[in-house]
Amino acid sequence: MATIVRDPSVPTQTHHEVTRDVVNTLGTAGRGYLLLLAGAVGLFLVGIGTFIMLLKDGLGLAGYNPPVFWSVFITTFVFWVGIGHAGTLISAILFLFRSPWRTAVYRATEAMTVFAVMTAGLFPIIHIGRQWFFYWLMPYPNQRWLWPNFKSPLVWDVFAISTYLTVSTTFLCVGLVPDVAAARDIMSGWRQKVYNIFSLGWKGTDNQWRHYSRAYLYLAALATPLVLSVHSVVSWDFAMSIIPGWHGTIFAPYFVAGAIYSGVGMVFTLLIPLRRVLKLEHMITDYHFDNLAKLTLFTGSILFYAYLMEYFVGWYSGNTFEQTTFWRRAFGPMWWGGWTMIICNAFVSQLLWFRKIRTNLTSLFIISIFINIGMWFERYVIITSSLGNDFLPFAWSQMNPTWADWGILAGSFGWFGMWFLLFARTFPVVAIQEIKEQIPYPRLRKGGH
């Protein structure tokens, strides 16, 4: 006897239940949420305190030592830019591919993108030491009326990151308008007044949907190449130089795959507790996590291949400095960092071949922590090991992070977490209107469209 299999991408709720359940997440905060927020604010304050000390006493407090002048701050910058990529992949690229499983998770991942890139943007400013001259990063002439060097990948990066932040924020805000209007219509009192302002007069008329749906498509189409370009540009910060271990043509695809991999890892870390705290278990289901895990497996496998190729190319180059750099990454003083990145990224991701692991949230959460650690270490190893072992063996040195490095790193997690949690309580964290698009309206007559 034939059985009817329900399409897991079609939500089981009615239109009204979707509105009610998502708008309910905007209500009074529970104890779990407040504890998470307090933790995030605490870490942020640690970061603020450390930053004040850095302002007062200078960058010497961080572990800068010749020849390693790019270390934890640049590592963390690349880490947070990478985190953002999964959000845009899920919200823009999977939108163009009409992937139905993205709808329940894309709003949260899009917000993650905005706050991750916002966090990343702080790091070049912290890193430059004299923060009051940060505007020199923009195309602004200096005292000699010289413009920035547009052939430098560092200037490319300024444009890439600021465009990415602007476009992903725009994309998030545009997507929010109909959902904020739905929240406005269900609320009362001062909350309704506030949401009325943010809904920008949205009423869901045929004319509004006509322009909105097209515009959203074009925004997704513009954001799609942006995802691939931003981390390519970040990779060129390294690859355009001649430092051993950096000067590789593999860097752009290697960094993009790594960025998406790390971003999906962070999606697990955020969504698994969040769906519980906001009581959204019936909307963000095993089906969504299973698909996210497959994406993690895919990008993790690309990363595995990139690691193998990186070592192979290092050996095949015949360049002593290149070969020594990779030898030292695996067996030199940085061996612990090198193996942490390989185990956490290349090997741990392979566990996701098993469906039982992909649908077990505890396993996924633990794996996501490994991914976060592994991807931070990947950037740390690439940056500090190459700088520490360049062309002058007598100057070889080791990066030793100090309390100031760890304080700023902890502060960045607090800053990111604080904004993300505040967003999750203030705006619909699940896209109401896109979920409703998947639920067919009832019909008077039998038969479909």
Place this chain on the structure above:
Amino acid sequence: MARTVPGVLAAFEHIDAACDAIQALRAQGRTDFTVYAAAHNHELEEAVGLPVSPVRLYTLFGGLTGVCAGVGMTYWMSLDWPLLVGGKPIATIPPYVVFMFELMVLLGSLSTVVGIVLLSLAKPTTGLAYDPRFSDDQIGIFVPCAGAEAASLERMFKDAGSVGVRHAA
């Protein structure tokens, strides 16, 4: 306070009923009605029969402006005070493609948003009757009219399967 537009507002729970009502309005030669829905819906879009949004022209204009701005900015600033760096040409295309691309995406996106705002303002919703259920689970149709016409429209909506009709005055 905005002046209320007199007319008839009908609410529907069934998509086929709402599409029937829209087609009946179009058969009468009406184009001044407004349809409300909680989500973008292709069936409603086809029934209303509006042409493709011209917002794409804003995207195209913004994108092209971005590319031109990228070319102009990099060339002008490089040539304003020529600096020879690493034996490379003073102004050269390959590294500047990054700026052209980034500014194309940036201005293309921002002009798309400007497009939504301007095109939506071109058909204002101020004064049109509305019900909060239209952003929840019902489809709404508002037709501006008065007097005897309102009564005949109310009958037509009820025959089509409307779950509620009210007059706005």
